[in-house]
Amino acid sequence: MLKNNIKSQFPLLDSPENKNLAFLDNAASTQKHESVLKAMDDFYRGSYANIHRGVYRLAEAATAAYENARVTIAQFINAGEEAEIIFTRNTTNSLNMVASSICQQFAPGDEILLTEIEHHANLVPWQQAAKHYQLKLKFIPVTSEGRLDLSNISDLCNNKTKVVAVSAMSNVLGTITELEPIISAAHKVGAVVVVDAAQAVPHTPIDVKKLDCDFLTFSAHKMFGPSGIGVLYGKRSLLEALEPFEFGGGMISEVTWNSSTWADIPEKFEAGTPPIAEAVGLAKAAEFIQSVGWDNFLSHEAELTNYGLTELTKISGLHLFGPSDAKNRGPVFAFTLDGVHPHDLASVLDENNIAVRSGHHCAMPLHRKFELLATTRASCTIYNTKEDIDRLVEGIKKAQKLFC
Numbered sequence: 001m002l003k004n005n006i007k008s009q010f011p012l013l014d015s016p017e018n019k020n021l022a023f024l025d026n027a028a029s030t031q032k033h034e035s036v037l038k039a040m041d042d043f044y045r046g047s048y049a050n051i052h053r054g055v056y057r058l059a060e061a062a063t064a065a066y067e068n069a070r071v072t073i074a075q076f077i078n079a080g081e082e083a084e085i086i087f088t089r090n091t092t093n094s095l096n097m098v099a100s101s102i103c104q105q106f107a108p109g110d111e112i113l114l115t116e117i118e119h120h121a122n123l124v125p126w127q128q129a130a131k132h133y134q135l136k137l138k139f140i141p142v143t144s145e146g147r148l149d150l151s152n153i154s155d156l157c158n159n160k161t162k163v164v165a166v167s168a169m170s171n172v173l174g175t176i177t178e179l180e181p182i183i184s185a186a187h188k189v190g191a192v193v194v195v196d197a198a199q200a201v202p203h204t205p206i207d208v209k210k211l212d213c214d215f216l217t218f219s220a221h222k223m224f225g226p227s228g229i230g231v232l233y234g235k236r237s238l239l240e241a242l243e244p245f246e247f248g249g250g251m252i253s254e255v256t257w258n259s260s261t262w263a264d265i266p267e268k269f270e271a272g273t274p275p276i277a278e279a280v281g282l283a284k285a286a287e288f289i290q291s292v293g294w295d296n297f298l299s300h301e302a303e304l305t306n307y308g309l310t311e312l313t314k315i316s317g318l319h320l321f322g323p324s325d326a327k328n329r330g331p332v333f334a335f336t337l338d339g340v341h342p343h344d345l346a347s348v349l350d351e352n353n354i355a356v357r358s359g360h361h362c363a364m365p366l367h368r369k370f371e372l373l374a375t376t377r378a379s380c381t382i383y384n385t386k387e388d389i390d391r392l393v394e395g396i397k398k399a400q401k402l403f404c
């Protein structure tokens with residue numbers, strides 16, 4: 001376990017009202033680090049102006065803060081250059097951009113390969129594009145253990161496959177995807193790989209150059225940063241070949257009454273006033289993760305994963321989904337409890353000051369595959385402790401007493 005008390009660096013968790021809160025809904029959104037709040041507050045109080053357009057000093061300072069954030073994020077995921085970082089609203093927005101733009105390049109009958117663990121954000125935009133351009137969706141299956149079955153990957157990736165879009169970590173099963181064999185099979189047939197890293201980014205280091213993925217997306221709010229900003233990374237040549245997704249100010253080069261040409265990347269994909277203070281907050285969040293260090297993140301989360309798996313599976317009548325061992329698995333625990341509806345369980349836990357989520361977690365087809373409509377999900381991050389998991393276990397036992 002981490003020695004210094006990281007929880008106290010998160011003002012909401014350190015407030016008198018929430019001191020006793022076991023916050024276990026981090027897969028939905030994390031709490032915000034004090035450095036993020038301070039940087040955004042300072043920016044609004046001292047340096048705020050709209051960016052890119054003004055020549056006065058305040059506008060130049062705001063532009064520099066926004067562009068420096070792009071540099072920080074490029075370094076955070078080891079992008080080749082900062083122009084390959086597009087600021088979007090969130091992962092969903094990033095995935096909609098890629099799906100709707102890239103599919104314009106394909107012919108009817110071409111194939112998009114997804115997986116059965118996808119969040120709706122990496123499924124519905126492809127469904128819509130497939131309908132529009134008469135493309136075929138295929139899926140890498142998930143095993144009953146909650147891992148992707150890659151045994152058939154070279155058949156699933158064939159010369160019709162144009163895109164392989166895959167989540168780097170499941171928001172339900174906690175599984176961390178083995179990306180390398182998927183990317184290599186996709187590239188062998190010339191397909192483009194889109195990685196949904198919304199869950200993975202706060203749990204595992206990402207190096208887009210080493211991975212050699214073509215696009216990668218994530219959201220600031222799941223990595224201790226603000227809501228309202230996400231990232232789309234793309235290789236320069238691919239971004240240059242994509243049509244923009246939104247149109248208006250900031251993304252043009254030349255405009256006449258009847259037609260327009262586009263700015264270079266990244267501006268081409270950032271129409272309108274972007275989330276400026278949010279970019280400053282996102283950069284601080286990335287710096288916070290780096291200051292803790294990935295070794296600390298990985299060892300703390302491995303301990304929480306092992307502890308959670310051990311303690312939760314001791315509860316009779318509790319059925320945990322996802323891999324039963326901590327290898328390539330993060331501290332996300334989705335489960336059902338015999339005799340207690342997931343929503344009732346979440347309400348009882350809330351009465352005991354334990355915040356979890358219940359429902360399908362935007363992964364309806366995955367739940368159906370396991371013959372479920374809903375699960376209760378507890379998800380941990382760097383500021384959680386073994387005591388939070390002990391509180392969860394106690395709360396579940398209280399619910400069992402109430403309902404069974």
Ligand SMILES: Cc1ncc(COP(=O)(O)O)c(C=O)c1O
Nearest residue numbers: 090091092119121171198199219
């Ligand atoms: C794996 C995964 N992908 C995408 C998303 C969507 O993220 P956002 O709501 O920030 O767009 C989520 C959110 O839970 C997720 O878990």
